[in-house]
Every structure is written in C-alpha cells, then in structure tokens.
Amino acid sequence: MSEPAVEFIGVSKSFVGRDGRRQVILDRVDFSIPPGQTTVIAGGSGQGKSVTLKLILRLLDADAGQILVGGVDITGIRGGRLEEVRTKFGVLFQGAALFDSMTVFDNVALPLRERTDKTEEQIRQQVLATLQTLDLSGHEEKFPAQLSGGMQKRVGLARALQLDPEIMLFDEPTTGLDPVMTREIYELFARTQRKLGYTAIIVSHDIPAVFSLADQVIILHDGKMDAFASPDELQWSTKPHIKDFVRTTMGELYQSQLVE
Amino acid sequence: MNTKMVEMTVGAFMVAGFLALVYLAFNLGEVGLFDRGRTYEIQAEFDNVSGVKKGATVQVAGVIVGEVSGIRLNDDQLAELTLKLDRTLKVPTDSIASVKSQGIIGDKFIQITLGGALDHFEERDVIFDTESAIDIESLISKFAFGSAQ
Amino acid sequence: MTDIAGKNALASLGGTGMYILADLGKMSLFLLQALRGLFRRPFRFRECVKQVHFIGAGSVLVIFFTALSTGMVLGLQGYYSLNKFGAEGMLGSAVSLTLIMELGPVLTALMVAGRAGSAMCAEIGIMRISDQIDALECMAVDPFRFFISPKFVAAIISVPLLTALFDVIGIAGGYISGVLLMGVNPGSFIEGMQQSVTNHDINLGIIKSFVFAVLVVWICTGRGYLVREIRGAGFGAESVSRVTTQAVVMASISVLIFDYLLTAIIL
Numbered sequence: 001m002s003e004p005a006v007e008f009i010g011v012s013k014s015f016v017g018r019d020g021r022r023q024v025i026l027d028r029v030d031f032s033i034p035p036g037q038t039t040v041i042a043g044g045s046g047q048g049k050s051v052t053l054k055l056i057l058r059l060l061d062a063d064a065g066q067i068l069v070g071g072v073d074i075t076g077i078r079g080g081r082l083e084e085v086r087t088k089f090g091v092l093f094q095g096a097a098l099f100d101s102m103t104v105f106d107n108v109a110l111p112l113r114e115r116t117d118k119t120e121e122q123i124r125q126q127v128l129a130t131l132q133t134l135d136l137s138g139h140e141e142k143f144p145a146q147l148s149g150g151m152q153k154r155v156g157l158a159r160a161l162q163l164d165p166e167i168m169l170f171d172e173p174t175t176g177l178d179p180v181m182t183r184e185i186y187e188l189f190a191r192t193q194r195k196l197g198y199t200a201i202i203v204s205h206d207i208p209a210v211f212s213l214a215d216q217v218i219i220l221h222d223g224k225m226d227a228f229a230s231p232d233e234l235q236w237s238t239k240p241h242i243k244d245f246v247r248t249t250m251g252e253l254y255q256s257q258l259v260e
Numbered sequence: 261m262n263t264k265m266v267e268m269t270v271g272a273f274m275v276a277g278f279l280a281l282v283y284l285a286f287n288l289g290e291v292g293l294f295d296r297g298r299t300y301e302i303q304a305e306f307d308n309v310s311g312v313k314k315g316a317t318v319q320v321a322g323v324i325v326g327e328v329s330g331i332r333l334n335d336d337q338l339a340e341l342t343l344k345l346d347r348t349l350k351v352p353t354d355s356i357a358s359v360k361s362q363g364i365i366g367d368k369f370i371q372i373t374l375g376g377a378l379d380h381f382e383e384r385d386v387i388f389d390t391e392s393a394i395d396i397e398s399l400i401s402k403f404a405f406g407s408a409q
Numbered sequence: 410m411t412d413i414a415g416k417n418a419l420a421s422l423g424g425t426g427m428y429i430l431a432d433l434g435k436m437s438l439f440l441l442q443a444l445r446g447l448f449r450r451p452f453r454f455r456e457c458v459k460q461v462h463f464i465g466a467g468s469v470l471v472i473f474f475t476a477l478s479t480g481m482v483l484g485l486q487g488y489y490s491l492n493k494f495g496a497e498g499m500l501g502s503a504v505s506l507t508l509i510m511e512l513g514p515v516l517t518a519l520m521v522a523g524r525a526g527s528a529m530c531a532e533i534g535i536m537r538i539s540d541q542i543d544a545l546e547c548m549a550v551d552p553f554r555f556f557i558s559p560k561f562v563a564a565i566i567s568v569p570l571l572t573a574l575f576d577v578i579g580i581a582g583g584y585i586s587g588v589l590l591m592g593v594n595p596g597s598f599i600e601g602m603q604q605s606v607t608n609h610d611i612n613l614g615i616i617k618s619f620v621f622a623v624l625v626v627w628i629c630t631g632r633g634y635l636v637r638e639i640r641g642a643g644f645g646a647e648s649v650s651r652v653t654t655q656a657v658v659m660a661s662i663s664v665l666i667f668d669y670l671l672t673a674i675i676l
Contacts, residue, residue, distance in 0.1 A: 287603065
C-alpha cells in the first residue's frame with residue numbers, strides 16, 4: 001500500500017475546561033488515512049472530531065505524539081514549511097467560513113490571488129469555471145449572507161478546490177441542511193472527488209448520510225478510536241460502545257435493512 | 261460605495277487632517293521653518309532670573325521683539341538667558357536688559373531699554389548691563405517690617 | 410471546613426491571577442504578530458485605504474460635533490472662571506492648551522474606540538467564531554498581514570489626523586462661544602493662544618494620539634481575535650457582544666491611564 005495521506009501516531013490532546021478541570025479529548029490515538037479514498041471520522045458530540053480536524057491542519061498543537069502528512073511530521077514545523085503543508089489541504093468548514101465582506105467571486109478567487117502568480121484574467125476564468133461546475137453561475141456578485149446554506153457550502157467547496165488540494169477536509173458538511181440538500185451535497189462531493197482524485201476526510205456525526213461515500217470509518221469514543229475498513233464492518237462490530245453508537249445514530253431500522 | 265468614492269473620501273480626510281496639523285504646527289507652535297534667518301540670538305547675564313520661563317517675551321518699549329530661548333547657569337555662576345530677537349532690531353551696545361513682570365503676579369518678561377551707542381550687539385554677544393528680577397517677598401518684608409535684613 | 414473554603418478561595422485567586430497573566434501574554438503575542446504582519450509582503454494597500462476610510466473619514470462627523478461642543482463649553486466655562494480675575498485675555502491660551510494637550514487626544518481616542526473600535530472587535534470576533542480566521546490560515550494566508558495589520562496602519566494614520574481636526578474645530582468652538590457670544594477681544598484670544606502654545610505642547614498631543622491609536626486598535630482587534638479564549642465570554646453571538654463591550658471599556662480605561670502616565674512623564 002502507498003504512503004498514508006495522514007497518519008496519527010500516539011497523539012494525545014487535552015484541554016483545561018472553563019470549569020478548570022482537565023478534559024482528555026484524544027488519548028494516544030493512532031490511525032492512518034489511505035490516499036485517494038474517503039475516510040469518515042465519526043463520534044458523538046464532544047468526542048474530539050473537530051479537534052482531530054484542527055490537529056491535522058495544525059490549528060491546534062498536539063500534547064504528545066506525531067502527526068504525519070504525506071510522510072512529513074507536522075508537529076513542530078512553522079513558518080514557510082507549515083504554509084507549504086497547509087497548501088496541500090482544502091477545507092470546507094462547518095459554517096462554510098466564507099468571508100462576509102467579500103462577494104462570492106472574491107471569496108473563491110482569494111486563494112488564487114494570495115497564493116499564485118496568476119493574472120486577474122486567468123483567475124477570473126478559473127473561478128467562473130469552478131462556479132459553473134458547482135451550479136453557482138450568476139451568483140458571483142452576491143454576498144454570502146444572500147445565499148442559502150447549501151449554496152454557501154458549495155461556494156466553500158469551490159474556494160477549497162482552487163489550489164488543487166491533495167487532501168480535502170469536510171467539517172460537518174451537512175449541518176443545517178435539509179435531507180434533500182444533504183444528499184445533493186454528498187453526491188457533489190463524490191463527483192468532484194472522482195474527477196479530482198483527492199483524499200477526502202469527512203468529519204460527521206451524521207452517519208447514514210455519509211455511509212454510501214465512506215471507504216473507511218473511524219469512530220472516536222472517550223479519547224480512543226476504532227477504525228473500520230468499511231461501513232459494513234462497523235455494522236457488525238461486537239464492541240458494546242460501537243453497537244450503542246450504531247443503534248443511536250442509525251436506528252434499528254438501518255440494521256434490519258442490512259440484514260435483508 | 262464604490263472604490264472611487266472611498267478613495268476620494270479618504271483623500272479628503274487626509275488633506276483635512278494634514279491641514280489641521282499644519283495649522284497647529286505653524287500657526288500655534290513656533291516651528292522655526294518660517295523664521296529661520298529672520299532672527300538672531302544674543303546672551304544676557306543676570307544675577308537673578310527667578311520667575312522667567314523659556315518662551316517669555318522680550319519687549320522694547322512694550323513691543324514684543326523676541327523671546328527667551330534658553331536659560332542656564334554660566335561658568336561665573338550667573339544666570340545667562342539666550343534672547344532670540346527679530347533681525348531687524350539693532351540693539352546698541354549700551355542697552356540695558358531687565359526682568360520685569362506683567363502686574364504684580366503676572367508673567368515675567370525681559371525688557372530691553374535701548375541705548376544710544378553707535379555699535380550694535382552681534383550674534384552671540386553678551387549683555388552685561390542688566391537688572392535682575394525684583395524679589396517681591398523681600399520688598400514686602402522691607403515695607404512691612406521696615407528692615408531689609 | 411473553613412480551611413477547605415480558604416484553600417478553594419486561594420486556589421481560585423491563584424487561578425484568576427494565572428488567567429490574567431496568560432491573557433496579558435496572549436495580548437502581547439498578538440501585538441507582536443500584528444507588528445510582524447506590517448512587514449510581510451505583499452502589503453495590502455487597498456485594505457489600508459478601506460480601513461482609513463472607515464476609522465478616519467467615517468469618524469469625522471462624530472469628531473466634528475464632539476470637538477465643537479467641547480470647545481464651546483470650554484470657552485464658556487473658561488470665560489466664567491477667568492472673568493472673576495479679570496483675566497479673559499487668557500481664554501485663548503486656556504482653551505487651546507486644554508484641547509491640544511488633553512481633551513483633543515483623549516476624546517478623539519474615546520470616540521474612535523466607541524465607534525470604530527467596537528466595530529473592529531465585533532468583526533474580528535465574528536470572523537473567529539465562524540472559522541473565517543481558521544480558513545485563512547488553512548489557505549496559508551497570514552490573517553495578520555491580510556486584515557489585522559492594515560487596521561493598525563489605518564488607526565495610526567487616522568487617529569493623529571482626527572486629533573488635529575479635533576483641536577482645530579475645538580479651538581474654533583472656543584472662539585465662537587468666548588469671542589462671538591461672550592465678547593472676549595478676538596485679538597487677545599488669538600494672540601494669547603499663539604503666545605502660550607509651544608511646540609512642546611503640540612508634540613505632547615501628537616505623541617499621545619499615536620499611543621492612544623495603538624492602544625485602541627490593539628485592544629479592540631486583540632479581544633476580538635481571542636474571543637474564544639476569554640473567560641466568562643460564553644459562546645457564539647453572545648460571546649462576541651460581551652467581548653466587544655469589554656474591549657471598548659478596556660480600551661477607554663487604558664487611554665485614560667496612559668493619558669495620565671504620558672502627561673506625568675513628558676510634561
């Protein structure tokens with residue numbers, strides 16, 4: 001197998017909560033994410049999904065352990081080398097994190113303007129082309145606040161894709177979307193991934209919706225993690241907390257469907 | 261608002277601000293930009309300059325002709341004032357400089373009583389003919405108790 | 410029992426002390442990063458212009474009315490006080506010195522803190538809680554160079570200019586009430602002003618306005634940037650509103666404290 005896209009080796013992270021107590025979020029966690037595939041990181045709320053994502057991007061520093069991105073340990077690197085690693089990533093944040101004061105066009109053009117030497121004309125063409133593939137033509141001059149949640153997500157995706165990321169991170173991509181929208185967004189993810197071949201990491205509490213996409217599932221629970229090579233494997237796990245998780249998030253119905 | 265408008269407003273703001281700054285600096289503060297070359301400085305030695313401040317006016321016959329630009333104790337342990345005077349004013353060498361006050365408790369200023377000599381003080385010359393500040397306290401005590409001691 | 414209570418009180422006191430130290434440290438680091446951002450290339454000139462427009466040009470109206478009323482009150486108040494000693498001739502000097510050395514810099518800084526500082530704090534706070542700052546970092550764009558340092562540049566340009574405007578408009582206000590309304594001799598008003606104001610006074614006013622500019626922009630942007638790490642701020646929209654209030658109060662108090670310190674040191 002080729003080198004993992006992202007690998008955690010003995011990573012720990014804890015916070016001092018507002019009540020002054022130390023809260024362990026990750027306790028010596030190991031996992032690796034194979035390149036070119038879709039990995040879903042799931043868990044109940046407060047189980048460290050977002051923290052894991054921020055650790056991968058080094059928006060947070062791990063207390064212990066190594067985090068490898070493309071074989072490079074990113075714990076402790078800074079400045080230009082950190083920027084270099086970060087340009088491998090495209091991120092779609094939970095709330096899309098579009099810049100409120102900029103138009104859709106300027107939002108999507110920002111990474112190109114800041115990180116490439118392309119001329120304004122080249123940027124214009126590339127941005128318009130991306131917006132078209134994501135069904136956003138005609139909305140270039142609107143501001144994020146004038147768009148629906150689903151459209152904001154698509155603009156966020158367009159912006160994240162501008163620098164041809166090797167790894168796409170999706171933080172709770174479907175929060176605040178209705179079921180129809182959710183399906184559309186995931187179909188869109190699948191389509192763009194087939195086309196661009198990036199490694200996708202989806203952080204979600206919303207298991208059923210992402211199941212069809214997942215090649216691998218990682219469940220975070222009480223600072224520990226369990227990795228499953230496929231969604232099916234997760235289904236038939238005998239570990240009690242996994243069974244619990246499967247039942248509460250997907251319901252008995254889903255299980256019985258699978259049995260048939 | 262479009263970019264042009266923003267730039268224009270910012271430009272207008274900067275101009276207004278700088279004009280205000282220029283007014284403060286040149287009209288109120290005496291920045292030497294305009295009067296360089298129009299003034300010259302002479303020294304005057306006093307026994308006592310109590311109450312004279314830097315910036316105090318220098319007057320001739322009640323007309324302001326300059327200001328005190330420096331106060332220091334010279335090598336003879338006497339008070340030495342630097343007087344910055346208008347270049348058009350010629351001070352004869354037998355002139356007398358005295359410390360006066362505006363009313364009894366008013367600001368101190370330097371009065372120059374012009375003499376009649378043909379020679380004039382030049383830049384950096386020193387006036388030795390001076391009258392020092394009147395010590396009001398000792399005057400009052402002299403008056404009240406009939407004795408200077 | 411009391412022993413334990415005492416211990417808890419001590420522990421919480423120690424905790425608060427450590428929190429304040431850490432907070433001060435974070436703010437200092439923030440200032441350093443903002444200063445470093447000034448020298449990062451490419452410099453975002455256009456963003457600076459936009460911010461000067463907001464902080465500077467946008468505050469002119471507020472400054473105009475504050476300065477005019479302050480100057481007029483000074484003229485009137487000064488007239489009544491000086492009139493008792495028959496010293497109305499000092500009015501020009503009193504009004505101009507008060508404005509240039511004290512009220513101009515301080516009131517301008519307070520107005521900018523209330524108007525622009527609060528908006529900057531809320532804007533950055535919202536960018537923080539909606540992950541926009543994280544998004545910039547993920548695109549390997551330095552948020553300081555991108556939008557925080559330009560605010561510093563804009564404030565450092567705008568506040569001294571606003572202060573100069575405040576001084577001039579305030580003096581005009583003093584002239585209006587003192588000379589035009591109360592009948593002080595215009596010649597003695599202007600003469601007294603020109604005689605008494607020295608370069609030193611003007612320098613003091615300008616130095617103050619620079620220091621206040623940095624204080625206001627630093628505290629307001631810094632609190633917004635650190636919104637998630639501020640104790641007692643809560644979460645979400647509420648945290649932004651609380652932190653904004655806190656930032657304006659902190660900025661105003663720091664301006665007043667530094668006003669005293671600078672006067673004591675420089676005067």
